[in-house]
Amino acid sequence: MANLEVTEAVPDVVGRAARTIATSVVISRRESFNAAHELRNPDLSEAENRRLYGKCANLHGHNYVLEVEVEGPIDPRTGYVFDLKRLSDVISRRIIEDVDHRNLNTDVPWLDGLIPTAENLALVFMERLRTELPEGLLRRVRVWETDKNWAEVREGA
Numbered sequence: 001m002a003n004l005e006v007t008e009a010v011p012d013v014v015g016r017a018a019r020t021i022a023t024s025v026v027i028s029r030r031e032s033f034n035a036a037h038e039l040r041n042p043d044l045s046e047a048e049n050r051r052l053y054g055k056c057a058n059l060h061g062h063n064y065v066l067e068v069e070v071e072g073p074i075d076p077r078t079g080y081v082f083d084l085k086r087l088s089d090v091i092s093r094r095i096i097e098d099v100d101h102r103n104l105n106t107d108v109p110w111l112d113g114l115i116p117t118a119e120n121l122a123l124v125f126m127e128r129l130r131t132e133l134p135e136g137l138l139r140r141v142r143v144w145e146t147d148k149n150w151a152e153v154r155e156g157a
């Protein structure tokens with residue numbers, strides 16, 4: 001009887017280890033920053049910008065929230081997909097340090113020529129993170145402009 005229990009236990013342990021390595025898991029880090037912007041297209045007239053953007057054509061600020069998702073197998077040595085402290089450091093160095101307490105229309109060289117909508121921010125943030133993370137890890141970047149509005153870029157979409 002004792003022998004039977006042991007033999008039954010072995011495949012469970014092996015199966016669990018195999019499952020840990022094969023299954024992808026999503027993890028996420030959230031950071032925040034404050035920044036000012038105005039929505040206007042410099043190629044359009046003042047009247048046209050007013051018509052398109054209304055009050056958003058005036059300089060104003062947001063408390064932005066940036067969510068970054070990565071996905072991959074769990075490293076059996078650490079139990080992590082990716083160290084979230086390391087992800088936080090990458091987000092800070094590549095994005096937050098440049099945009100926090102800044103005017104997004106004028107102060108950030110890598111946003112030059114872009115209308116700083118949440119859509120455009122999400123797209124550029126994705127590009128700036130992708131080059132700093134292991135290939136295939138980055139899955140999704142979401143920028144919350146207010147607690148009601150967000151824009152999201154998905155890898156491969």
Ligand code: NI
Pocket residue numbers: 037056060061062
């Ligand atoms: Ni705005």
